[in-house]
Amino acid sequence: FPHGHGPEGKAKGAVPIYVHNPHLDALKDDILYHFSLGTGSHNLPAMFGDVKFVCVGGSPWRMKSFTEFIAAELAMEDPKSEYPNICAGTDRYAMYKVGPVLSVSHGMGIPSIAIMLHELIKLLHHAHCTDVTIIRIGTSGGIGLEPGTVVVTKQSVDATFQPKFEQVILGKTVVRSTDLDQSLAQELLQCSKRLNQFETVIGNTMCTLDFYEGQARLDGAFCSYTEADKQEYLLKAKEAEVCNIEMESSVFAAMCKLSGLRAAVVCVTLLDRLKGDQLSSSHEVLNNYQLRPQKLVGSYIKQQLKNINQRSNQ
Amino acid sequence: FPHGHGPEGKAKGAVPIYVHNPHLDALKDDILYHFSLGTGSHNLPAMFGDVKFVCVGGSPWRMKSFTEFIAAELAMEDPKSEYPNICAGTDRYAMYKVGPVLSVSHGMGIPSIAIMLHELIKLLHHAHCTDVTIIRIGTSGGIGLEPGTVVVTKQSVDATFQPKFEQVILGKTVVRSTDLDQSLAQELLQCSKRLNQFETVIGNTMCTLDFYEGQARLDGAFCSYTEADKQEYLLKAKEAEVCNIEMESSVFAAMCKLSGLRAAVVCVTLLDRLKGDQLSSSHEVLNNYQLRPQKLVGSYIKQQLKNINQRSNQ
Numbered sequence: 222f223p224h225g226h227g228p229e230g231k232a233k234g235a236v237p238i239y240v241h242n243p244h245l246d247a248l249k250d251d252i253l254y255h256f257s258l259g260t261g262s263h264n265l266p267a268m269f270g271d272v273k274f275v276c277v278g279g280s281p282w283r284m285k286s287f288t289e290f291i292a293a294e295l296a297m298e299d300p301k302s303e304y305p306n307i308c309a310g311t312d313r314y315a316m317y318k319v320g321p322v323l324s325v326s327h328g329m330g331i332p333s334i335a336i337m338l339h340e341l342i343k344l345l346h347h348a349h350c351t352d353v354t355i356i357r358i359g360t361s362g363g364i365g366l367e368p369g370t371v372v373v374t375k376q377s378v379d380a381t382f383q384p385k386f387e388q389v390i391l392g393k394t395v396v397r398s399t400d401l402d403q404s405l406a407q408e409l410l411q412c413s414k415r416l417n418q419f420e421t422v423i424g425n426t427m428c429t430l431d432f433y434e435g436q437a438r439l440d441g442a443f444c445s446y447t448e449a450d451k452q453e454y455l456l457k458a459k460e461a462e463v464c465n466i467e468m469e470s471s472v473f474a475a476m477c478k479l480s481g482l483r484a485a486v487v488c489v490t491l492l493d494r495l496k497g498d499q500l501s502s503s504h505e506v507l508n509n510y511q512l513r514p515q516k517l518v519g520s521y522i523k524q525q526l527k528n529i530n531q532r533s534n535q
Numbered sequence: 536f537p538h539g540h541g542p543e544g545k546a547k548g549a550v551p552i553y554v555h556n557p558h559l560d561a562l563k564d565d566i567l568y569h570f571s572l573g574t575g576s577h578n579l580p581a582m583f584g585d586v587k588f589v590c591v592g593g594s595p596w597r598m599k600s601f602t603e604f605i606a607a608e609l610a611m612e613d614p615k616s617e618y619p620n621i622c623a624g625t626d627r628y629a630m631y632k633v634g635p636v637l638s639v640s641h642g643m644g645i646p647s648i649a650i651m652l653h654e655l656i657k658l659l660h661h662a663h664c665t666d667v668t669i670i671r672i673g674t675s676g677g678i679g680l681e682p683g684t685v686v687v688t689k690q691s692v693d694a695t696f697q698p699k700f701e702q703v704i705l706g707k708t709v710v711r712s713t714d715l716d717q718s719l720a721q722e723l724l725q726c727s728k729r730l731n732q733f734e735t736v737i738g739n740t741m742c743t744l745d746f747y748e749g750q751a752r753l754d755g756a757f758c759s760y761t762e763a764d765k766q767e768y769l770l771k772a773k774e775a776e777v778c779n780i781e782m783e784s785s786v787f788a789a790m791c792k793l794s795g796l797r798a799a800v801v802c803v804t805l806l807d808r809l810k811g812d813q814l815s816s817s818h819e820v821l822n823n824y825q826l827r828p829q830k831l832v833g834s835y836i837k838q839q840l841k842n843i844n845q846r847s848n849q
Contacts, residue, residue, distance in 0.1 A: 242758040251754065254814045255643075282626045310818075312596045313643065329627065332644025332782055336746045344757035380706045390748045391760060391768045392694045432650045434704045440565065442656035443793060444556040446705060454705045468646055479757060499570045504624075 235351035239481045253340040257310030260347050269348035273321040274522050275355040282314035283328040287515045288317035294519045328530040334469040340482045358514035361465040362488025367432045369510045373406045374426040376484035377470035382461035386475040397475040405485045412521045419513050424464030428471035436466050445449045465490050487514040549665035553795045567654040571624030574661050583662035587635040588836050589669040595629035595640040601829045602631035602638045608833045648783040652790045668797045671705045672828035675779040677804025683824045688740040688800035691784035696775035700785040711789040719799045726835045733827050738778030742785035750780050752812040779804050801828040
């Protein structure tokens with residue numbers, strides 16, 4: 222329980238957010254450009270100091286709807302009220318807050334989520350947040366799973382099934398670990414069992430730099446391989462315990478680990494890639510699937526906040 | 536003049552959009568999921584068959600404002616009318632159209648623009664478009680240039696200054712050329728000279744996978760190098776004729792070349808990276824800079840359409 226809250230309800234030392242950058246102290250203001258926020262223009266401790274959970278996902282619409290969902294779930298605010306986009310000064314990301322829960326969109330792909338995470342980690346640091354849990358709620362392609370199955374990531378692996386993320390710094394490649402918090406993954410799995418509304422599994426998640434050729438799809442603008450090549454590659458992934466494929470988990474895991482954030486990745490599978498490539502299910506079905514990670518994580522956060530409140534009332 | 540229109544106004548054979556995927560013919564419908572469009576649900580030739588210019592940029596707001604700007608510039612529609620977002624069914628990308636000009640957002644980073652380009656190339660192919668010119672209008676960090684300078688890309692290079700893009704396919708790396716159309720780059724430079732409103736140069740553009748560590752910034756959440764290391768790296772880039780740094784040009788160049796699209800990258804520099812990292816200029820100044828690629832490309836398109844009309848009237 223690295224973040225100070227064991228199941229017995231004993232709060233240990235509060236865990237801060239670590240930045241690893243000696244140059245930050247020398248900045249008079251720190252402008253979080255892609256959030257349209259900054260230390261000079263905003264009182265970040267007042268705005269964000271109480272944040273304990275951060276949920277991130279690709280789509281700004283989904284993160285807004287998650288905010289409305291969690292507000293109702295926690296009965297903390299009027300679920301019919303409007304939640305302002307805290308990053309309304311930019312169209313790069315959207316950000317919403319309900320009580321201790323922050324909800325942020327990150328766009329698609331490793332570079333897009335990495336920009337967001339650099340600025341989010343600095344934001345949480347400047348706001349003096351402690352004991353923060355961060356969960357990516359996303360969509361993915363499944364391998365050999367019934368569509369709609371939710372996957373909690375054990376390890377994020379690259380396109381050669383290795384649990385690593387390669388960060389290029391000054392033109393040189395630095396390898397970073399993609400370890401996620403295993404106790405958090407287990408807690409989420411248990412939570413889904415209690416919820417009992419859909420299938421949830423723990424498995425590896427492959428993180429690619431591309432949606433079409435990078436994921437062995439046959440329906441991109443370019444495709445130089447056969448259906449048999451595709452099946453062979455996906456079955457090799459399955460042998461490496463890959464349950465699903467998406468495009469952000471590796472850098473998410475690497476950066477959260479570096480900054481001391483307790484992190485998990487919870488993605489629903491929209492299709493079984495062994496059976497096809499196109500997202501041809503109806504919008505209604507796909508929308509229903511996309512709600513599942515929200516429901517699971519919403520239920521988890523509700524339970525955790527109840528535990529924290531019980532501890533403070535003892 | 537690979538796309539059939541020489542300066543003498545002689546139309547040669549029309550150049551189609553090439554997809555390189557034998558599997559596409561076998562699809563009954565082709566769902567362009569991230570556009571919320573498809574061959575089964577939309578009449579793509581009727582909607583897009585007349586497209587001759589595609590402008591792409593990271594920010595959906597900027598691409599909407601470009602649409603309003605180009606409509607006024609071409610005097611083709613009431614500049615005060617509202618242009619509907621053609622991709623209103625999704626929040627992944629935004630798309631607008633005025634006459635033969637399509638304007639599409641692509642988010643931040645190589646994976647995000649690659650998804651958009653796969654679906655855009657298929658869209659143009661399904662719509663039977665010919666002789667299409669595509670221009671990325673973006674923002675970037677400059678190296679040794681006055682902020683506000685516009686850079687037309689000669690070659691897109693990677694973080695080691697090589698003109699290549701590495702595409703991972705079935706777990707193996709395939710190297711692709713990042714050549715752009717040199718005659719188009721020269722035409723854009725000449726156009727900017729006629730316009731005479733801001734400085735424009737031709738030079739190499741470095742395309743990175745990350746905004747902070749990947750671009751040697753000192754203001755990210757993590758930084759393991761010194762100011763001297765940063766300066767050394769950026770000066771090496773300058774020696775390799777790198778004028779600016781952004782995050783999409785390499786895969787843009789590679790994919791456009793493969794599909795026969797005449798392509799250029801036109802980015803304004805928002806700051807001089809030799810002098811700093813933070814985007815601390817006022818919003819007014821930055822917004823003014825961001826208009827410059829729009830003005831240049833708008834002026835170019837206006838001139839080209841005039842040439843085409845003159846030819847058809849002869």
